[in-house]
Amino acid sequence: MSAAPSYNFAYLDEQTKRMIRRAILKAIAIPGYQVPFASREMPMPYGWGTGGVQVTAAIIGANDVLKVIDQGADDTTNAVSIRAFFAKVARVQTTTHTHAASIIQTRHRIPEKPLHAGQVLVYQVPIPEPLRFLEPRETETRKMHALEEYGLMHVKLYEDIARHGHIATTFAYPVKIEGRYVMDPSPTPKFDNPKMHMSPALQLFGAGREMRIYALPPFTEVVSLDFEDHPFEIQHFDQPCALCAATGVYLDEVILDDQGGHMFVCSDTDNCEERRAQGHRGALAGHRLEAGR
Amino acid sequence: MRDGQWRDLYDLSEAERRLLMRTDWGFVHQNPADGLRMSVSAGANVGERLMAVGGRHYGQIRATATDWLGRVEISADRIDDQPRSFSGGMRQRLQIARNLVTGPRLVFMDEPTGGLDVSVQARLLDLLRGLVGELGLSAIVVTHDLAVARLLSHRMVVMKDGRVIESGLTDRVLDDPREPYTQLLVSSILQV
Amino acid sequence: MDMLQVENVAKNFTMHLRGGLVLPIIAKVSFAVAAGECVVLGGPSGVGKSSILKMVYGNYGVDAGKIMLIHNGQMADLASADPRQILQMRATTIAYVSQFLRTVPRVSAIDVVAEPLVTGGTEKAKAQDRARQLLARLNLPERLWSLPPATFSGGEQQRVNIARGFITDHKILLLDEPTASLDAKNRAVVVALIAAKKAQGTALLGIFHDEEVRQQVADRIIDVTRFAPDLAA
Numbered sequence: 071m072s073a074a075p076s077y078n079f080a081y082l083d084e085q086t087k088r089m090i091r092r093a094i095l096k097a098i099a100i101p102g103y104q105v106p107f108a109s110r111e112m113p114m115p116y117g118w119g120t121g122g123v124q125v126t127a128a129i130i131g132a133n134d135v136l137k138v139i140d141q142g143a144d145d146t147t148n149a150v151s152i153r154a155f156f157a158k159v160a161r162v163q164t165t166t167h168t169h170a171a172s173i174i175q176t177r178h179r180i181p182e183k184p185l186h187a188g189q190v191l192v193y194q195v196p197i198p199e200p201l202r203f204l205e206p207r208e209t210e211t212r213k214m215h216a217l218e219e220y221g222l223m224h225v226k227l228y229e230d231i232a233r234h235g236h237i238a239t240t241f242a243y244p245v246k247i248e249g250r251y252v253m254d255p256s257p258t259p260k261f262d263n264p265k266m267h268m269s270p271a272l273q274l275f276g277a278g279r280e281m282r283i284y285a286l287p288p289f290t291e292v293v294s295l296d297f298e299d300h301p302f303e304i305q306h307f308d309q310p311c312a313l314c315a316a317t318g319v320y321l322d323e324v325i326l327d328d329q330g331g332h333m334f335v336c337s338d339t340d341n342c343e344e345r346r347a348q349g350h351r352g353a354l355a356g357h358r359l360e361a362g363r
Numbered sequence: 364m365r366d367g368q369w370r371d372l373y374d375l376s377e378a379e380r381r382l383l384m385r386t387d388w389g390f391v392h393q394n395p396a397d398g399l400r401m402s403v404s405a406g407a408n409v410g411e412r413l414m415a416v417g418g419r420h421y422g423q424i425r426a427t428a429t430d431w432l433g434r435v436e437i438s439a440d441r442i443d444d445q446p447r448s449f450s451g452g453m454r455q456r457l458q459i460a461r462n463l464v465t466g467p468r469l470v471f472m473d474e475p476t477g478g479l480d481v482s483v484q485a486r487l488l489d490l491l492r493g494l495v496g497e498l499g500l501s502a503i504v505v506t507h508d509l510a511v512a513r514l515l516s517h518r519m520v521v522m523k524d525g526r527v528i529e530s531g532l533t534d535r536v537l538d539d540p541r542e543p544y545t546q547l548l549v550s551s552i553l554q555v
Numbered sequence: 556m557d558m559l560q561v562e563n564v565a566k567n568f569t570m571h572l573r574g575g576l577v578l579p580i581i582a583k584v585s586f587a588v589a590a591g592e593c594v595v596l597g598g599p600s601g602v603g604k605s606s607i608l609k610m611v612y613g614n615y616g617v618d619a620g621k622i623m624l625i626h627n628g629q630m631a632d633l634a635s636a637d638p639r640q641i642l643q644m645r646a647t648t649i650a651y652v653s654q655f656l657r658t659v660p661r662v663s664a665i666d667v668v669a670e671p672l673v674t675g676g677t678e679k680a681k682a683q684d685r686a687r688q689l690l691a692r693l694n695l696p697e698r699l700w701s702l703p704p705a706t707f708s709g710g711e712q713q714r715v716n717i718a719r720g721f722i723t724d725h726k727i728l729l730l731d732e733p734t735a736s737l738d739a740k741n742r743a744v745v746v747a748l749i750a751a752k753k754a755q756g757t758a759l760l761g762i763f764h765d766e767e768v769r770q771q772v773a774d775r776i777i778d779v780t781r782f783a784p785d786l787a788a
Binding site for chain 2: 223298
């Protein structure tokens with residue numbers, strides 16, 4: 071018995087972790103289905119990833135290597151805090167390298183580098199219900215999922231086209247799982263939707279405030295909803311990353327000064343750094359802001 | 364059912380019943396806000412049933428919606444407006460289009476002209492009469508307005524305290540009422 | 556050949572609003588109308604002429620007796636028919652020109668007239684052509700054809716009503732004072748239309764207060780006073 075008080079491994083008590091694991095197993099068994107779970111209070115506010123943290127806490131082991139990203143970046147407050155949290159309460163090794171991690175907890179992005187078998191991607195989810203903004207009644211949305219009544223989802227896409235001439239939904243773009251459940255991929259950009267399809271990694275989704283867990287087992291079919299005459303398309307960027315010259319990756323716009331100067335840079339900081347380490351140079355490589363990243 | 368089979372409604376599964384509600388049946392509410400999605404466009408309100416039964420071609424859905432707006436006398440340039448910007452009569456007509464777009468065979472109407480101005484009522488009644496005749500629909504209308512009943516219906520059922528007390532040809536029930544309550548109803552109509 | 560046989564028909568009104576008072580209207584009404592014949596119901600007003608006409612059309616129920624007619628080549632009793640059968644009889648066999656036109660808002664005179672044909676399955680354009688011919692024959696000004704008849708004068712409405720009743724080839728035609736509000740010229744047109752119906756073999760049963768018209772169209776006049784309930788009792 072140690073003298074100083076300490077947390078149980080990974081913060082949550084064993085009963086809670088078991089309860090969450092059962093929810094995760096059920097979620098894996100029914101891909102895309104939202105499993106209710108008894109979400110706990112965590113030492114951080116709702117909206118900061120309490121759902122993802124609970125899922126991670128339930129699955130993490132002493133030998134895991136954890137990476138945490140927030141909008142693709144390893145170095146934002148949220149990512150740094152959660153990484154520090156698990157380093158303290160589970161004494162696990164952490165990393166920023168995608169390929170080195172066994173568990174990656176993410177807020178709103180999927181790493182650019184393809185995931186491999188054995189990795190687990192844990193999503194922080196604010197609103198798990200894709201039908202929510204069209205149908206406010208939970209009793210009704212559950213019924214709609216149960217009876218596979220998804221016409222309403224297309225009503226939303228129809229409205230997009232009617233208003234903007236194209237499907238203007240760019241994130242939280244609804245997907246259909248194995249031809250059955252319609253799922254909200256959390257507010258990741260639709261750019262990442264194709265990465266979910268047939269991924270060799272296990273994908274788990276935790277919504278703390280809404281008390282839901284859902285999952286995509288490895289090699290699950292994930293299809294973005296669309297119309298025959300307005301097929302699903304990911305975003306395209308007309309220039310490469312200003313720092314590492316990568317193309318075909320998701321870029322963030324960064325404002326450089328008050329004169330409207332701006333640049334587009336990789337959202338995935340790990341991928342960007344690795345490319346620069348390999349010698350790839352973008353147009354603005356060496357810019358004074360680079361040091362800050 | 365469409366396959367010619369008779370089924371007991373109360374033996375159907377909920378899934379079957381709900382499918383019936385969005386294919387073979389329509390329901391026109393007295394208050395259009397109950398039967399419409401007020402925060403999506405008129406076009407999407409009409410198109411919803413099409414998408415619910417598998418319509419996945421935007422252009423076709425929109426063309427069908429435009430056609431139906433025309434049939435219920437809503438100008439095509441209102442297709443992207445939300446029903447909250449529509450008058451009561453327009454909302455009611457939109458609700459009718461939304462219900463009829465999948466070619467239902469039976470439509471329930473609960474006081475369809477209830478909250479409407481008299482001039483708007485006439486237009487709606489005329490429209491309903493035309494559509495019902497043209498599409499060969501069966502319709503069950505609940506109304507307190509005997510003039511509406513005479514204009515729209517072939518047969519009429521008078522109910523009191525939850526029971527049917529008299530039924531028959533609409534014009535006979537109205538012109539030769541038998542039951543005390545029916546006689547009271549008919550004699551209470553104001554003559555214009 | 557008889558197209559219509561009325562046998563021992565009786566009608567009472569029970570006035571529940573007046574303590575269940577039973578008003579006997581007529582009793583033991585029996586007569587027949589043959590194809591190509593125009594039978595006129597005669598007698599003072601209030602004697603039950605309109606009630607007989609309404610019973611024959613199914614608009615009033617019947618308390619006793621039979622109303623036999625040939626519908627789809629078979630004898631059928633309208634007095635005991637269910638509502639759907641009566642609707643079918645009205646659609647194909649028995650037509651009625653009432654005293655007053657019950658107007659439908661927003662429907663043009665042309666379409667009001669064409670409606671019975673369209674309901675019977677005739678193509679709309681064809682039915683409208685036929686409606687135009689009839690309205691022209693009845694001297695309804697052409698500028699009125701596309702307007703709803705609600706605002707028409709009594710005589711104009713009556714002519715729309717007549718056209719609507721005469722447009723189909725129903726084998727039995729009931730006429731309730733069709734010429735009441737018409738001028739001499741249009742009365743003559745109606746008399747000619749009735750003659751044409753007779754020539755086609757239609758059985759006509761009507762009420763005409765106008766002595767002159769009655770003389771011109773009636774093959775037989777039935778005195779309705781003989782069906783008075785106290786006489787029958």
